[in-house]
Structures are given as structure tokens and as C-alpha cells.
Amino acid sequence: MQMVKTKPGIIVAEQERETSAQSRHELRTRLAQFKCCFVELGSGSGLHLLELAAQNPDTLCIGLEIRFKRAFRTGEKAERDGLTNVLVMRTNARLLKDLFEVGEVAGFFVNYPDPWDKRRWLKNRLLNTELLATMKELLMPGGTLRYKTDHQEYFASTSTLLQDGGWRIEKQTTDLLASEWTTNNIPTEFEYLFKSQNKPLCMLEARRG
Numbered sequence: 563m564q565m566v567k568t569k570p571g572i573i574v575a576e577q578e579r580e581t582s583a584q585s586r587h588e589l590r591t592r593l594a595q596f597k598c599c600f601v602e603l604g605s606g607s608g609l610h611l612l613e614l615a616a617q618n619p620d621t622l623c624i625g626l627e628i629r630f631k632r633a634f635r636t637g638e639k640a641e642r643d644g645l646t647n648v649l650v651m652r653t654n655a656r657l658l659k660d661l662f663e664v665g666e667v668a669g670f671f672v673n674y675p676d677p678w679d680k681r682r683w684l685k686n687r688l689l690n691t692e693l694l695a696t697m698k699e700l701l702m703p704g705g706t707l708r709y710k711t712d713h714q715e716y717f718a719s720t721s722t723l724l725q726d727g728g729w730r731i732e733k734q735t736t737d738l739l740a741s742e743w744t745t746n747n748i749p750t751e752f753e754y755l756f757k758s759q760n761k762p763l764c765m766l767e768a769r770r771g
Contacts, residue, residue, distance in 0.1 A: 574589065706732075730769045
């Protein structure tokens with residue numbers, strides 16, 4: 563916890579898995595400095611988030627990552643690379659409504675979430691009807707959700723939820739690395755692992771209807 567506090571302005575530390583008034587204030591302050599924001603749910607050690615920030619210097623790139631070490635590692639790398647448009651929040655990704663205003667987010671990114679693939683665990687999945695509806699509400703007009711997973715069933719079920727929820731799926735593939743969208747793809751730490759295991763990677767991009 564103390565390590566996380568050594569990165570003020572980059573990492574917003576939380577005592578509990580909830581969003582405090584101080585965290586919301588820090589977020590509001592940073593958002594006011596940029597024209598829009600991207601939000602990655604579960605940003606890990608920051609490989610994808612930092613490259614996203616490097617490619618979009620006028621956009622605040624926010625990672626929601628509850629794990630101390632991963633959040634700290636992201637902050638270290640952001641400092642090293644001189645990235646001033648990165649913010650890591652140690653906040654549960656399910657608390658999006660506590661963080662953002664309606665129509666405020668330009669894009670959400672969800673990369674390789676835990677599939678919780680046993681029947682009794684399905685209720686724990688991050689991408690469910692409620693969270694997808696929340697993200698749709700928080701996206702600005704034309705905003706997008708980009709989702710990647712190595713789990714075929716999770717991918718198919720999420721695609722169905724998006725269609726049922728009125729999203730427009732504009733890109734979709736069950737083999738990302740062999741698709742037309744691989745050139746502009748920003749990999750994650752997990753992606754390199756899955757690639758070495760020859761796992762087919764699924765990706766979709768959906769736009770708010």
C-alpha cells in the first residue's frame with residue numbers, strides 16, 4: 563500500500579474496495595485536463611494501458627486495477643516513459659457509476675477477464691447485463707467497447723448480451739492474430755502467453771447504439 567502512495571498523480575490508492583470522495587475528486591481533477599478518456603477494466607501491469615496512452619497523448623487513459631503490485635508496476639513504467647496521461651485507480655471495476663458521468667467515456671477496454679467457466683461461477687463474470695448497460699450509459703455518443711478473450715464460450719455469450727442490449731458490433735473475430743485487425747492490435751501480457759500456447763484469441767468492438 564505504501565509503495566502505491568509514492569506515485570501521486572498516477573495512482574489513486576484506496577483503503578478498501580470502494581470509491582472514496584477523495585478518489586472521485588482526484589479523478590475529476592485529472593479529467594478536466596483532457597478532452598476525453600479511455601478506461602481499461604483490469605489493466606494488470608499496464609502493457610496495454612501504457613501503449614494506449616502513448617498512442618493517444620490528448621486522452622486520459624485510466625486503468626482500474628485492484629492489485630497493489632500491478633498498479634505500482636504500471637505507475638513505475640508510466641514515470642519511466644514520461645507518460646502524463648495515465649491514471650491507475652485501485653477501484654473495483656464494478657463501481658463505474660461512482661466514477662464517471664453519463665456520456666463521459668470515449669472507450670472501454672476489457673482484456674482477457676477471468677472466464678469463471680464453471681456453471682456455479684458464471685454469476686462472477688465481469689461482463690454481465692448490468693455492467694454492459696452501465697458502460698453503454700457512460701459512453702459518449704459513438705463510444706466503443708473493445709473486448710478480448712481466449713475463452714470461446716465467454717466470447718459468444720458476451721456477443722449475445724451486447725446484441726440483446728442494443729449495441730452495434732462492428733468488428734468481431736475468433737482468431738485475432740489471423741484477422742485484418744491484428745496490425746493495430748495492442749497486446750497485453752496475457753496475450754503474449756496465449757500466443758505462445760497457440761490459443762486462438764477472440765476480439766470484438768461494439769459501438770453504443
